[in-house]
Amino acid sequence: MTTTLPLEGRSALVTGASRGIGAATARALAALGARCVLVSRREGPLQDLARAIGRGAVALSGDLAEPAAALRVAEAATAALGAAPDIIVHAAGSFPLSAVEAVSDAELDLALSLNVAAPLRLTRALLPAMRARGAGHVVTIGSVADRNVFPSNVAYAASKHAVRAIHETLRAETRGTGIRATLISPAATDTALWDAHDPDGSAHLPSRHEMLRPEDIAEAVAWACTRPVHVDVEELRLARS
16 A cells, blocks of 8 residues: 655655755655755755755755846746745744854845845745745745844844744735745754854753754745645744743
8 A cells, every 4th residue: 555645746846955954844745745956055965965855856956045046947847847836934034143243244235135135035036936826935034133132142143033923924915825934933043053153062051962953944845845735834942841
């Protein structure tokens, strides 16, 4: 007897897919049957992951911080799949830690372009196709910082509060259309984004063993994406117990 996987016949575009939450999410969705389009600047790891998860996974290298990249990715993903993806997971991100008077223009520009403008542009490019077919799911990886603020967190918290606003607006504009929107906001998660900040050597940051794992967030994404079509998981907040 053949068992149909929950996401069999569906497709997902996952950004930030070469490592961390993005990679874990791609693995989780592929294990449930989805064909994944993987997006990242890091082409080598992206190709490795595409081969590992199989199911016709497609690797698209590109820097979503560049204004024109989102449209190129949307067009390439649609061409590779033969249709716009059923699911978008916005997992790419920048994580600067600087005080208000110390944040650099480069940190601020990257946080706003990659964490805010990129998911908005990518959603904007793919939303018309979702509306036309009356179905789609936009999953945004937020953060505990989309509601709370911490010292040295000005650029990151500002970007995640903005992402929450985008999610809430999208939810309001697509209610009743068949398009679902989910914001998943985890506490500190042990990914390579922490490498530059040495959390184990700081009294002001959570140690890595106190953090969530990327797979924890990936399981939440998979759960939201496999609910019945009439169920819209608007928001999930994850913390270490």
